[in-house]
Amino acid sequence: MAPTDVRLIVLTHGHWDHIGRVAEMKKLTGAPLAMHYSERDRIEKPLKVMPPGATMWGKVFGAFLNAAVVPSVHLEAATVDVEIGDQGMSLQTYGINGKVIHTPGHSPGSLTILLASGDALVGDVAMNLFPLRFGPGLPIFAEDVSLLKGSIEHLLSLGATTIHPAHGAAFSAAVLKKAVARL
Ligand SMILES: [Zn+2]
Numbered sequence: 531m532a533p534t535d536v537r538l539i540v541l542t543h544g545h546w547d548h549i550g551r552v553a554e555m556k557k558l559t560g561a562p563l564a565m566h567y568s569e570r571d572r573i574e575k576p577l578k579v580m581p582p583g584a585t586m587w588g589k590v591f592g593a594f595l596n597a598a599v600v601p602s603v604h605l606e607a608a609t610v611d612v613e614i615g616d617q618g619m620s621l622q623t624y625g626i627n628g629k630v631i632h633t634p635g636h637s638p639g640s641l642t643i644l645l646a647s648g649d650a651l652v653g654d655v656a657m658n659l660f661p662l663r664f665g666p667g668l669p670i671f672a673e674d675v676s677l678l679k680g681s682i683e684h685l686l687s688l689g690a691t692t693i694h695p696a697h698g699a700a701f702s703a704a705v706l707k708k709a710v711a712r713l
């Protein structure tokens with residue numbers, strides 16, 4: 531597959547660790563950039579947004595990142611070409627049997643790509659990578675935990691079976707189901 535085969539770039543959300551190279555990706559692929567409307571400032575200005583900790587470890591690790599990592603991060607601005615609304619968007623026109631779903635909570639405009647196979651590319655709606663987490667589960671950072679809970683329940687009700695987090699390996703949706711029940 532060549533870079534120019536890419537027909538759409540979807541930003542799951544606008545946190546600093548997810549957007550820094552998207553301007554370069556746009557140049558390489560020539561593909562339009564899609565993002566939820568509520569976060570377009572984060573890439574177009576761009577803004578370095580660090581979400582608050584949702585757990586004690588999230589607060590500690592977030593403070594470390596804010597002090598030691600975030601100041602040296604360079605973000606290049608890029609223009610959003612396809613603005614995604616709260617109702618999401620089908621990916622059929624891009625040749626993908628799936629849809630983009632608005633799953634706010636980790637950030638206000640977090641998006642999940644849910645394929646007909648049940649595979650869910652969730653961005654940071656879930657995490658599974660040390661030192662964020664020791665195993666699969668909820669994100670340790672969230673801008674709104676109650677919205678996050680509703681989004682995960684929504685995602686599970688739509689038939690997500692395998693969760694593909696941005697940080698770490700894929701895992702069963704059953705893990706998230708248990709975790710969200712404890713929230
Ligand atoms: Zn994030």
Ligand SMILES: [Zn+2]
Pocket residue numbers: 545547548654696697
């Ligand atoms: Zn992240």
